[in-house]
Amino acid sequence: PDLCTAHTGLFQEMVKSQCHFINGTDRLRFVERNISNREHFLHFGSDVGYFVGDTPYGDKVARYWNSDPEWMEYRRAAVDRHCRHNYELSSPFLVER
Numbered sequence: 001p002d003l004c005t006a007h008t009g010l011f012q013e014m015v016k017s018q019c020h021f022i023n024g025t026d027r028l029r030f031v032e033r034n035i036s037n038r039e040h041f042l043h044f045g046s047d048v049g050y051f052v053g054d055t056p057y058g059d060k061v062a063r064y065w066n067s068d069p070e071w072m073e074y075r076r077a078a079v080d081r082h083c084r085h086n087y088e089l090s091s092p093f094l095v096e097r
Contacts, residue, residue: 019083
């Protein structure tokens with residue numbers, strides 16, 4: 001087969017995480033976005049505390065993940081594990097600039 005015209009079956013999945021800092025660590029927000037083939041299908045916000053589907057597939061995944069208390073506790077703790085921890089490590093360097 002001609003490799004230039006053959007379908008590759010390429011599949012891309014990506015998770016992007018962000019920390020939002022408001023007034024230092026007085027108010028922190030952890031946001032995770034789940035992307036499949038360039039489409040946001042699911043997101044989590046620590047201010048809401050659960051996953052929200054952005055597509056029908058994302059709704060199914062959100063229901064499944066939200067039903068697991070241990071997994072949800074891990075996700076909710078991400079604001080401290082990632083955001084607060086990294087802020088405390090980075091702030092002396094960033095504040096001096």
